[in-house]
Amino acid sequence: MNTFEVKRRDYDDVSVLLLNGFLDAHTAQIFEKELQTLVDEQRYKIVVNLAELNYISSAGLGVFMGFIEDVRENSGDIKLSNLIPKVYKVFDLLGFPSLYEIFDKEEDATSKF
C-alpha cells in the first residue's frame, strides 16, 4: 500500500499543507479531511507544498477541485508550490496552471496572500 500523509503549518492567517507520498483514490480522503478541517476553521488562505509528493492521480486532482470554489468565494485561495517535474507535467496536461497559481517555492506562494 502506498503511503501518504499531510503535515500542517500555520503562519498567521495562512496555512501550509505539506503533502508527502502518493495521492491516489485510496489516500485522497486523507487530503480531503485536512482541507475540510481548514475550511471548518475558516482558514481560507491555503498553500499546498508538493515537494514531497511523488504521484498524483485524477482522484487527487479532484480533491483540489472539490474545495476551490468554496475557498475562493470566501476571499481565499489554494496556491501550489514546489512541484517536481513529473507531477507538474500531470497538472500541466490537464490545464491546472490556468486554474491555480503555481510557484517554485513555498515562500513565494505564502507571500502572495
Place this chain on the structure above:
Amino acid sequence: MKKEFSQNTKIITIVVSVILVAFSLWSKWNTDIFPRFIREAFLAGSLFLLLPVILKSKKLLASRLTDKLKNILILVLGLYLAFFISAFLIKSSPFTFRFTQESNYLLNVTTGLQHFVIGSLSYLAGIFLIVISVSLYQLTLYRRKKWPSNLLKAALVSGSITLFLSFIRNKPVAVEIFVHNGNTETIIFYVITVFFLFLISFKNSWVNYLNKRQKLVSLLSLLVTGPLIFGLDFINLQNIINSFSLIIGGAFFIVINFLELYVVLAFLSILLHLPTAGIFDRKVRQLGFLQNISRKLGSVQDKDVLKRMIIEFSSEIIESDLVWYQERDSEKNEYRLAASSAKVEDNTFLINLDPGYEMNKVISKTREPYVLNGFSKSTGDAKTDKYKRLRGSLIGIPLVSQNLDVMGILYSFKGTEFAFDNEDIEVLKAFANQIVTTLDNIQLQEEAIEKERLKQELKVAREVQLKLLPKDIPALNGKAEIDAYSLPAHEVGGDYYDFVKISDHKLGVIIGDVSGKGTSAAFYMAEIKGIVQSLVSLYDSPREFLIQINKTLYDNIDKRSFITLSYAIFDTEKMTVRFARAGHSPLLVFRKNKEETEVITNLPKGIGLGLDRGNLFNIIIEEKTFEYKSGDVFLFYTDGATDAFNADGNEFSEENVIESIKENISLPPDLLRKSLMTDIKIFAKNGMVGDDITLIVIKIPHEMISLVQDEE
C-alpha cells in the same frame, strides 16, 4: 428387554389368572382338599402373571408426579371402601388396633360367601400392593434410569425370605411376631427388609423438581394420605387377609410400612424445601428465559429490533424496575442512551442516578460488570427544597466484543437494596455475551450484503459499459486502417473512445478518460457518450464541439470530477486532421522517413472538461489542423499507458511509448497495438496496473491504384 404384549397374550394371561384365582378361592371352601401351599402357589402364580399387565398399564402407573400421589390416595381410599364392605358382609368388627392384637388372627369364616369376600379383598389388596410398590419405586427413581437398583434387589430378597419363613411357620408377619417367641428368623429378615426400605425412602429427589404450587399441592395430598395410611393400622384389614393368605398378608404389612416411611420422609422433605421453593423456581425460569432468548436473538437482523429486545428480555430475566442500554460510539468514544424501559421524562432520573456518567467510564476501563448493591442517594430539587432519597441497587454490564471493544453497557435498577445476587450477575453476563454475538452477526451480515451489492453493481456497470463502447470501426474505403483497444484496470473502467462517421470521407475519432474509477466513472462515461452523440453532428470544428461539451457537462458533473477528451476529424479526401484537446494526453504522429522515424507530438492548449464553466475553458482551448501523408501512423492513448508503474516506481512514460511504436512502425495497426501492450505489460510486470489503458492506432496506407472511380 421389553416384552411386547399382543392382545391375544393379554387375554390368555388374564384367563389363566382368573382360573387360578377361582381355584384358590374355591379351595378354601373345602379346607381339606387342597393343602395351604397349593393355594398360596395359585395366588402367587396369578399375581405374578398379572404383574406385567399391571406394569404396562398407563392409567395405574401415572407418569406425572402429582398424579402419582393422587393415584396412591385413590387406591388407599378404595382399599378402605372395599374393606368396610367386606367387614360388613362377614360381620366382623372393622376396627382394631394391631398393636394390641393377640394371636387369634384367624377369623371365624363359615359360609361360602364369607370365603369369597375375604378372598376377593385379599386379591384386591394384592393388586393394590403391586401398584403402590411400583409407583413408590418410580418416585424414588425419578429422573434416574437404574431399575432395579441394588437396594431394591436387597429389599426384595430379604422380603421374600421373610414371607417364606412366615409361610413355613404358619405365623403371619404382623406386630405379633415381635411379641411371640419362635419367630426369631422371621423377625431378623423383617428388620433387614425394613432397613432397606428405609434407605430407599430417602430417595425423594422428585421434591426438588416441583414448583412452588406443586409443592403445596403435594404437601396437602400427603397430609390427607398420610393419616389414612397410618389408619390402616387401626382397621381389621390385615387379619382378614391373613385368614386367606399369609403371603399376601405379610407382603401387605411390609408394603404398608414402606408407604408409611416414605410418606413421612417425603412430607418432611417438601416442608424443608418450601422456603427455598421460590428461589428454585426463579432459577428454573431464568434458565428457560436464556434458552428462549438465545433462540429469538439468533433470528434478529435489525439493530433497532435488537435494542428493544435487549430491554424486554433484561426486564424479564432479572425482575428489575428499570432497564436501559447505553450504546457506545466507538469513533467519538461517547455513550448515548439507545433504549430504555423508562419513559423519556425519566431520563432525568437516570441522570440523577449517575451524574456525569461516571459508571460508564469505570466500566469502559475495567470491562467488568459493576454492581452497586445498595445505595442511598439524595436527589434534590433545590427550588422547592424537597429532598428525596433514592434507594436501590444498580448493576451495569458491559457488552464486550471479541476484540475487547466495549459496544455498550446494559444497566438495571431495582428499588430495593441488595436486590442482585451473584447468579443474577452471571445470568446477565451470559445474556450480554449472547447480545454481543448477535450484534457481531448483524454486522457481518450487513457487510456481506454490502459486499454482494457492490459486486452486483459493478457487474451491471461493466455490462452497460461494454455496450457503450463501439462495436465496429467505420470503414473508410481503405483510406485508413484503424485498430482500437481498451483494457480496464478494474471491473469497470473510466476510459472512453468512439468513432463517428461524419460523411463518406470524414471520420471523427474521440478518446477520453473520466477521472476516478468504478461505477461513478462508468456513469460519467455514459453521460459523455450521450452528450457526444447528440452534439457531434452539429459542429464541424473540434474546438467548438469541445466548448459545447464542456458547457453541457459542467452542470452535470460533480465538482471533484472531470473528463479529459481529444477529438480529431480525419478528412481522407484532403488528407487533413482537425484536432482539439481538452486536458487529454497528446496525439502522436509517426512519420517514417528514409533514415529514421519522426515523431510529432500534437499538444494544442486546452484544459479538462468539467473544471471550469467556460470562462477559462473557451479562452484557452486551441484547434490545430495539419496534413498527413501515406504511411503516417497516428496514436491516440490514455494516460494509463504512460503511467503504468514497475516495481521500482518508474513510469513507462511517453518516451517508451514512442520507442515501442517506432520499433514496430511497419506492422499493421492491430499488431502495432499488441506489441505496445506487450511492452507495457512486461514493464509493469511486478508493478501496478493502476489505470485503464486505451489505444487507438490509425495507419494511413500507401496509395493504391484504385479500381473505383474517385470523385475529383
